Amino acid sequence: MDGVTQLQRQFVEHATSLYREGYLDDQFTQLQKLQDETNPDFVVEVVTLFFEDSEKLLNNLATALQQESVDYKQVDAYVHQFKGSSSSIGAQRVKNVCVVFRNYCDEKNLDGCVVCLQQAKNEYLLVRNKLEALFNLEQQILQAGGSVPMIV
Amino acid sequence: MATKNPTFSRPWRSGTDHFPDVHVLAVDDSIIDRKVIERLLKITSCKVTAVESGSRALQYLGLDQEKSSPDFVDVDLIITDYCMPGMTGYELLKKIKGSANFREVPVVIMSSENVVARIDRCLEEGAEDFIVKPVKLSDVKRLKDYMFGPATTIHEDNNKFNNINKQDKGSFNKRKLQQMSEISPSNSPSPSPPTTSPSPPTSASPSPPTSASPSPPRVSCLSSPSPPTSASTSPPRVSCLSSPSPLSPSASPSTPPFSPSQLDSPTMRLKVTNSDEA
Numbered sequence: 001m002d003g004v005t006q007l008q009r010q011f012v013e014h015a016t017s018l019y020r021e022g023y024l025d026d027q028f029t030q031l032q033k034l035q036d037e038t039n040p041d042f043v044v045e046v047v048t049l050f051f052e053d054s055e056k057l058l059n060n061l062a063t064a065l066q067q068e069s070v071d072y073k074q075v076d077a078y079v080h081q082f083k084g085s086s087s088s089i090g091a092q093r094v095k096n097v098c099v100v101f102r103n104y105c106d107e108k109n110l111d112g113c114v115v116c117l118q119q120a121k122n123e124y125l126l127v128r129n130k131l132e133a134l135f136n137l138e139q140q141i142l143q144a145g146g147s148v149p150m151i152v
Numbered sequence: 153m154a155t156k157n158p159t160f161s162r163p164w165r166s167g168t169d170h171f172p173d174v175h176v177l178a179v180d181d182s183i184i185d186r187k188v189i190e191r192l193l194k195i196t197s198c199k200v201t202a203v204e205s206g207s208r209a210l211q212y213l214g215l216d217q218e219k220s221s222p223d224f225v226d227v228d229l230i231i232t233d234y235c236m237p238g239m240t241g242y243e244l245l246k247k248i249k250g251s252a253n254f255r256e257v258p259v260v261i262m263s264s265e266n267v268v269a270r271i272d273r274c275l276e277e278g279a280e281d282f283i284v285k286p287v288k289l290s291d292v293k294r295l296k297d298y299m300f301g302p303a304t305t306i307h308e309d310n311n312k313f314n315n316i317n318k319q320d321k322g323s324f325n326k327r328k329l330q331q332m333s334e335i336s337p338s339n340s341p342s343p344s345p346p347t348t349s350p351s352p353p354t355s356a357s358p359s360p361p362t363s364a365s366p367s368p369p370r371v372s373c374l375s376s377p378s379p380p381t382s383a384s385t386s387p388p389r390v391s392c393l394s395s396p397s398p399l400s401p402s403a404s405p406s407t408p409p410f411s412p413s414q415l416d417s418p419t420m421r422l423k424v425t426n427s428d429e430a
Contacts, residue, residue: 027286034191034289042191049184080235084264085184088286 004146011137015151018134023127028090029151044135050089054124057082061117065110075113076105082120093123174300178202179209179232179244180262185285189231189262192292198229206232206239206247215251227257229299231283234263234270242274249278258299262287 018024035042057078064075083098097120104112138148176198180186186202193200203209209232210216213225230248234241241261248254258280263270271282280299283291 027288030286030288031188034188034195039191046184046187049187053182053184077237080264081182084182084285087264088182088184088188090286 004141004144007137007141007144008146008149011134011141012149012151014130014134014137015149018130019151022092023130025090025092027088031089032150047089047131047135050085050091051128053085054082054094054128057085058117058121058124061120065113065117070108070110070113072105072108072113076102079105079120086124091124091127094120094127097123173197173199174228174296175199175201175226176229176231177209177212177227179204179206179230179236179241181205181233181236185233185262185287189287189292192287192289193231195289196292196296198296201227205236206241206244209244210239210247213248213251213254215247215254227254229258229260229295230254231260231262231295233285234261234274235265242270242277245274245277245279260295 019028031043031046061075061078061082064071064078079098079101083095083102086092086094086098097116101113101116101120104116141148174197176193178186178189178193178200180189180202181204183204186204190200190202201212203212207216209230213227232241232244239247241263245259245261248257248259255278259278260281260283261271261274261279262283262285264285266284274282281295283295
């Protein structure tokens with residue numbers, strides 16, 4: 001088995017596991033459809049925006065929850081944003097945590113919120129690492145002159 | 153964030169075989185969503201101007217000034233997020249519908265929250281459609297299709313669509329759009345099967361979004377060159393589900409004008425309530 005084929009197999013394995021384990025959902029597939037020769041980096045670009053946005057949001061959330069008097073409306077606004085962006089790129093597990101997080105906001109449950117923030121952060125880091133690995137494999141395949149398999 | 157210099161208006165429909173570019177103004181506070189919607193629209197051959205807020209949108213349209221500006225911008229569709237800081241999509245919708253220059257421009261609302269009351273409110277205020285986020289390619293294709301004719305993406309070779317639409321589909325579409333808003337849907341909760349639609353009628357099944365369901369050809373309005381009095385179906389007004397279901401076509405042309413609201417659309421209601429939104 002040559003190098004490219006090996007890489008392609010790894011790519012497929014990795015990608016399918018992301019879907020299987022619920023890190024990614026159909027919306028990520030939708031993004032793939034928007035990528036072509038005229039926009040070959042579309043997915044990476046969107047996901048990069050998501051990473052940047054998420055990190056800001058996580059920081060803002062941490063700060064907001066550390067306040068003397070927590071402004072739950074503000075917290076909810078951040079979570080809403082995070083839920084939206086994760087949903088838009090198909091980061092399903094992050095999105096699911098955000099759903100629970102918003103419920104705690106509604107209840108003004110600080111402990112619940114703090115736990116959710118931690119979970120959101122963990123899920124975010126996980127999906128980020130996995131996506132970076134995926135993009136890495138893509139790059140390697142392309143550099144080796146191969147084509148990136150489509151995952152449907 | 154793209155900005156564009158205002159251009160003089162063109163005739164909205166050229167009446168030629170070549171379909172004029174559809175110019176869409178997209179409004180969303182999320183940079184990720186703006187990027188995605190912009191790409192979705194460009195892929196369906198639309199020109200896009202994406203702005204980050206309702207106030208920027210009004211600015212772009214020249215509606216933030218006391219006097220209306222002499223050269224107004226040519227926009228064929230406005231698609232806006234509902235939840236935005238400052239001005240919500242709903243407030244933006246009201247301002248647009250309250251303006252002389254842009255009240256005829258269809259406005260589509262996007263929201264991650266599938267709340268019936270919210271949807272109703274928007275439709276009451278004159279929104280053309282309501283899309284539940286995350287927005288998919290099939291949503292945008294369907295939208296463009298029923299508003300402006302079949303969407304040809306830059307990837308697809310849709311010659312068959314081009315062949316069907318040799319007529320002046322532009323003005324036909326607009327008439328059809330107005331006609332659809334005048335048809336009074338039946339009050340029965342179950343959609344009755346269409347009489348002449350080539351698209352398969354589907355029951356309102358709960359539909360988790362799937363990528364596998366293709367956007368079916370919505371040529372029902374266009375394939376019948378006969379006047380709007382024919383019982384061709386109108387496409388669903390809510391695209392939260394990708395499976396289409398025609399509205400009741402049972403209204404006769406003599407039905408008195410009905411409020412443009414699609415509130416009573418049984419199909420829409422069914423779709424909305426069955427839709428699952430986390």
